[in-house]
Amino acid sequence: xxxxVLTVILNWRTAEMTLRAAEAALRAMEPVEGxxxxxxxxxxxxxxxxxxxxxxxxxxxxxxxxxxGRNGGFGAGNNFGxxxxxxxxxxxDFVYLLNSDAFPAPDAIRALRDHLLAHPATGLAGxxxxxxDGQAHRTAFRFPSIASEFEGAVRFGPVSRIFRRxxxxxxxxxxxxxxxxxxxxxxxxxxxxxxxxGLFDETFFLYFEETELCHRAAMAGWPTDxxxxxxxxxxxxxxxxxxxxARVPGFWLDSRAHYFRKVHGRAYAALATMAHxxxxxxxxxxxxxQRKDRGDPPHFLRxxxxxxxxxxxxxxxxxxxxxx
Numbered sequence: 001x002x003x004x005v006l007t008v009i010l011n012w013r014t015a016e017m018t019l020r021a022a023e024a025a026l027r028a029m030e031p032v033e034g035x036x037x038x039x040x041x042x043x044x045x046x047x048x049x050x051x052x053x054x055x056x057x058x059x060x061x062x063x064x065x066x067x068x069g070r071n072g073g074f075g076a077g078n079n080f081g082x083x084x085x086x087x088x089x090x091x092x093d094f095v096y097l098l099n100s101d102a103f104p105a106p107d108a109i110r111a112l113r114d115h116l117l118a119h120p121a122t123g124l125a126g127x128x129x130x131x132x133d134g135q136a137h138r139t140a141f142r143f144p145s146i147a148s149e150f151e152g153a154v155r156f157g158p159v160s161r162i163f164r165r166x167x168x169x170x171x172x173x174x175x176x177x178x179x180x181x182x183x184x185x186x187x188x189x190x191x192x193x194x195x196x197x198g199l200f201d202e203t204f205f206l207y208f209e210e211t212e213l214c215h216r217a218a219m220a221g222w223p224t225d226x227x228x229x230x231x232x233x234x235x236x237x238x239x240x241x242x243x244x245x246a247r248v249p250g251f252w253l254d255s256r257a258h259y260f261r262k263v264h265g266r267a268y269a270a271l272a273t274m275a276h277x278x279x280x281x282x283x284x285x286x287x288x289x290q291r292k293d294r295g296d297p298p299h300f301l302r303x304x305x306x307x308x309x310x311x312x313x314x315x316x317x318x319x320x321x322x323x324x
Contacts, residue, residue, distance in 0.1 A: 004086060005034035006096065007034065008036075009022055009037070010099070011041060011100050012041045013045050015047040021101065022055075022063055025109070026062065027106050028110070029109055032110055037065075037066060041076075072202055072205070073202065074204070075202050075209040076200070078184075094188050095189050095191055096187070096188045098232075099185040102129075104231075115230075121222075123218075126186055126226055129186060130231065140179040141179065141182070145166055146272045148168045149279070150278060151163040153275075153276045153278075155279075176225060178225055181211045186234070193217055196220060196222075205255065207252050208255040208258070208259040212263065246297060250307070273305070277301055283295075284301075
């Protein structure tokens with residue numbers, strides 16, 4: 001029986017890089033049945049027209065370019081691509097999400113497909129991610145918790161040792177293994193699992209959407225695997241500008257709050273925030289006597305507390321990069 005993969009690449013004002021990602025994906029899709037869909041997430045800068053023209057000019061018959069019509073964020077844009085299905089309107093067996101600044105090795109997509117075929121109890125599988133310099137990126141994680149919020153904020157070795165099994169960012173796995181969740185830069189999902197649990201929660205604009213989806217899948221009995229034989233180069237934060245944030249934007253705070261409230265309830269979310277604030281205050285007390293980088297953007301604790309005290313609001317559409 002023919003097994004099909006739909007590769008979804010989400011573009012927002014990175015048309016040239018998206019074409020690079022699509023070109024790499026095309027090479028990786030050569031031994032794989034299926035198609036590629038590029039979703040322009042209402043860039044408003046001519047990206048859609050540029051992408052459509054370039055795909056036609058290059059004769060990429062396995063690639064379609066579609067316009068989402070609104071910038072609803074990462075989850076909404078990928079949902080649009082997933083719902084578009086294969087060119088004939090049918091559903092694929094697997095959906096593969098690839099960031100517009102990520103470039104799979106020639107066998108990367110096949111490796112994920114083959115892993116899911118060989119492990120029918122696994123619902124999602126993601127790649128080993130590395131930067132242009134070859135350095136591995138930490139993309140395998142545990143689910144966030146009250147303990148992880150305190151540990152991450154306090155930055156104190158003895159506390160980290162106590163909560164070592166709660167730290168969100170796992171030590172880099174050296175072999176294929178089960179994890180709680182993976183970054184969405186390169187991840188493959190069973191269409192049947194998505195049919196069962198639903199697509200991305202579009203309340204999330206950016207961040208935590210893949211965390212919540214993996215958690216929802218795990219609760220339905222579909223775990224996630226980190227596959228070291230699937231290798232993908234990733235630049236990172238090209239569309240979001242995260243590396244140059246001067247201040248944590250409201251949509252990140254909205255997403256964090258929505259994750260904890262949806263997964264654990266409001267009381268747990270409040271305790272998670274209190275744990276983070278307590279750890280952050282202890283860390284800042286140490287900074288009074290130690291010369292260390294604060295590690296947080298300016299006003300982070302203040303913004304976190306203020307956000308927790310006011311009514312949660314859906315993130316506003318992102319019309320410019322957060323850094324601008």
